[in-house]
Amino acid sequence: FNDWLVKIRSTAKEIGQLAIGQASSARQREEELRGRRKQAEEQSRSGVRECVYALDTEDTEDADSVLKFDITPVYRAHHIQTCLGLQDQFRDYYYTNRQLQLNSDLQISSVQPFLESHQFFFAQIAG
Numbered sequence: 001f002n003d004w005l006v007k008i009r010s011t012a013k014e015i016g017q018l019a020i021g022q023a024s025s026a027r028q029r030e031e032e033l034r035g036r037r038k039q040a041e042e043q044s045r046s047g048v049r050e051c052v053y054a055l056d057t058e059d060t061e062d063a064d065s066v067l068k069f070d071i072t073p074v075y076r077a078h079h080i081q082t083c084l085g086l087q088d089q090f091r092d093y094y095y096t097n098r099q100l101q102l103n104s105d106l107q108i109s110s111v112q113p114f115l116e117s118h119q120f121f122f123a124q125i126a127g
Contacts, residue, residue, distance in 0.1 A: 004073040009101045 081090035
């Protein structure tokens with residue numbers, strides 16, 4: 001289980017960067033869609049009788065957008081601890097370790113420029 005906690009910390013950056021990238025591309029698609037709708041409304045107001053139709057397609061899953069991350073060890077450990085009647089101790093242990101990981105990730109060097117030092121920080125939080 002401890003190995004899993006170490007692994008999740010190392011992959012949290014990748015998960016966060018992926019989430020930030022997907023959110024950014026979704027926002028960009030929404031802005032493009034709003035722009036096309038606005039353009040279509042302006043054309044319809046100006047008296048242009050041409051009908052403007054657009055079919056929006058969306059790729060929901062790219063090969064790069066899927067991270068293979070196994071959370072089975074957490075479920076297994078939780079189940080075992082629950083069967084032993086130690087669910088509360090497990091929850092406390094898990095949250096304490098995640099809190100320690102977060103605190104160590106929040107220690108940002110003031111030597112680096114703001115964007116470079118905080119980009120990793122935001123990716124860790126999003127992950």
